[in-house]
Amino acid sequence: MELNGIGYHVEQYGEGEPLLLLHGFTGSADTWRPLIPFWQDFRLIAVDLIGHGRTEAPKSADRYRMEQAAADLTALLDELGIEKVNVLGYSMGGRLALSFAMWHPHRIRRLVFESSSPGLKTEAERRARREADEALAHMIERNGVRAFVDHWEQLPLFATQKRLPEPVRAAIRRERLRHTEQGLANSLRGMGTGVQPSWWKRLREIQAPVLLLCGEHDEKFCRIAADMHEQLANSELICVQEAGHAIHVEQPGIFAKIVSEFIKKGEV
Secondary structure, three states: OEEOOEEOOEEEEOOOEEEEEEOOOOOOHHHHHHHHHHHOOEEEEEEOOOOOOOOOOOOOHHHHOHHHHHHHHHHHHHHHOOOOEEEEEEOHHHHHHHHHHHHOHHHEEEEEEEOOOOOOOOHHHHHHHHHHHHHHHHHHHHHOHHHHHHHHOOOHHHHHHHHOOHHHHHHHHHHHHOOOHHHHHHHHHHHOOOOOOOOHHHHHHOOOOEEEEEEOOOHHHHHHHHHHHHHOOOEEEEEEOOOOOOHHHHOHHHHHHHHHHHHHOOOO
């Protein structure tokens, strides 16, 4: 599907209340495939975000900016004939979901943020993160995707995933390895936490119901979720036990049930 000049890979499943699924960095629509059986009541729309999976990875990092990615989501909804949608975003996908909601609030029914953030609070933090992401982008370009994935899998953020069954870990690794150097590097440069707008001071503008999810072993993002919960006008916060950053992988059944119940609250 072509959206604003970029060839996007989009998958759809089922009928009913629309639920737009936005994966994290190094993910794709494949991220959500194990959860499809739990969500048969919904019209699921799973997107490979720009630079990821089977979606195009343009040369210019500017094309990956949040403003552009959010405009692509608007074009996607227009193409599918959907006026308002529920959005679930994981990590980077959650930052995109929030940005989309800030710029296009009339397109939102309900929002689910899994292990995500509104960006960084200070310019000093944002500058440091941009420098770190640029160094990481150079490493990807220099050493290739496989070396980067080896590095990425050792981050403390994903330590709890080492307890997952080997077939699950292997599937996640295959998904990560399908990416390109250009796509991942430019995603960091264009959509990284240090580049995107900081939404902390504008969270109260979000009027749509919001569900904030964090894993109990992911202390950093549980703190972020608690701070967001205090500022959002209409939010729920759930800390999922025995889970880290990727709740949908570590506790898929519980995660799917929580999301389903939240989305169904908005059905008429």
